[in-house]
Amino acid sequence: MSTSRHTVLISSYLEPELVDRIRAVDDRLDVLWEPDLLPVPRYVADHTGVRPDLSDAELDRWRALLAQAEISFDFDWWRPAELPQTAPRLRWVQATSSGIGEKVRHLGLDAADITLTTAAGVHADPLGEFALFGLMWLARDIPMLSARQAAHTWQRYTSRQLAGQRVLIVGLGHVGRRIAELCTSAKMEVWAAARPGRTQALDTVSRWVTYDDLERALSQVDALVLACPLTEETFHLIGPAELDALQPHAGLVNVARGQVVDESALVRALSEHRLAGAVLDVVEQEPLPSDSPLWDMPNVLVSPHSASTVAQENGHIVDIFIENLKRYLGGEPLINQYSHERAY
Numbered sequence: 001m002s003t004s005r006h007t008v009l010i011s012s013y014l015e016p017e018l019v020d021r022i023r024a025v026d027d028r029l030d031v032l033w034e035p036d037l038l039p040v041p042r043y044v045a046d047h048t049g050v051r052p053d054l055s056d057a058e059l060d061r062w063r064a065l066l067a068q069a070e071i072s073f074d075f076d077w078w079r080p081a082e083l084p085q086t087a088p089r090l091r092w093v094q095a096t097s098s099g100i101g102e103k104v105r106h107l108g109l110d111a112a113d114i115t116l117t118t119a120a121g122v123h124a125d126p127l128g129e130f131a132l133f134g135l136m137w138l139a140r141d142i143p144m145l146s147a148r149q150a151a152h153t154w155q156r157y158t159s160r161q162l163a164g165q166r167v168l169i170v171g172l173g174h175v176g177r178r179i180a181e182l183c184t185s186a187k188m189e190v191w192a193a194a195r196p197g198r199t200q201a202l203d204t205v206s207r208w209v210t211y212d213d214l215e216r217a218l219s220q221v222d223a224l225v226l227a228c229p230l231t232e233e234t235f236h237l238i239g240p241a242e243l244d245a246l247q248p249h250a251g252l253v254n255v256a257r258g259q260v261v262d263e264s265a266l267v268r269a270l271s272e273h274r275l276a277g278a279v280l281d282v283v284e285q286e287p288l289p290s291d292s293p294l295w296d297m298p299n300v301l302v303s304p305h306s307a308s309t310v311a312q313e314n315g316h317i318v319d320i321f322i323e324n325l326k327r328y329l330g331g332e333p334l335i336n337q338y339s340h341e342r343a344y
Contacts, residue, residue: 010032093114098118118336
């Protein structure tokens with residue numbers, strides 16, 4: 001076994017006990033962790049945080065750490081686009097997000113000779129739970145119930161149940177498959193749409209459709225859940241024609257990326273009551289502008305891109321990182337490798 005040393009830089013905040021777990025993986029690891037030089041988290045598992053106001057001496061320390069790094073937990077917070085220059089020894093970055101395609105392209109790192117791995121799978125359970133909650137919120141007409149409670153109105157009513165409804169899930173990666181499992185448990189009929197060639201045998205899916213066949217499929221479902229990555233193929237995948245195809249009682253849940261939906265067309269469909277409602281963890285422009293009509297629509301629930309963020313998140317990401325560290329040290333293929341060709 002090689003005795004070479006490998007330097008790991010922690011580039012976003014982690015709890016001390018998680019850093020200790022990383023250090024314990026192998027004696028050949030030199031783990032660099034200086035939390036005083038990192039952005040300050042605003043909440044648990046915040047991987048962006050508030051940028052620190054470093055002195056020149058502190059910034060020199062951070063530069064020195066970058067220059068030593070062979071492996072980085074998360075992208076550099078300081079000048080991530082310059083990683084090939086500021087971290088010339090860097091060979092691998094473990095990202096803390098599942099969908100990093102947009103960030104990689106924006107930073108210009110798609111041409112860098114750096115292996116990237118994602119946190120794919122970490123968010124499947126929380127996003128699956130949120131999607132199922134969104135479907136319940138729509139089916140049980142919680143906005144109407146909340147309005148009647150605020151008005152102190154006791155009036156019996158009839159709602160829809162999830163059991164027997166047909167849901168179309170777009171994107172059957174880790175998150176989409178978990179949503180399909182939960183919907184099946186709720187006795188829903190699950191249809192799925194995925195990239196050509198990505199269909200697979202799943203007990204939870206009764207019918208597969210292609211993106212080209214979305215309009216026809218949408219006219220036959222009670223709910224649409226988006227869980228796909230943002231790519232050139234999925235940008236505005238759900239536009240005016242797709243929204244018009246949905247039945248008036250249908251609802252939309254988006255845990256993918258905001259740009260998968262033509263937001264102007266969505267606002268029109270909701271305003272004209274051609275769609276029952278929408279539960280949105282993501283929007284086209286984040287943060288959502290204060291003058292967006294979506295804020296004030298009673299049939300819309302806006303979540304600030306936080307459905308995947310749970311208290312246990314950092315621990316789950318470190319689980320993936322540790323597995324990959326063992327593979328890296330053993331010369332084995334890493335899991336969750338980012339594909340520049342597919343952009344996820």
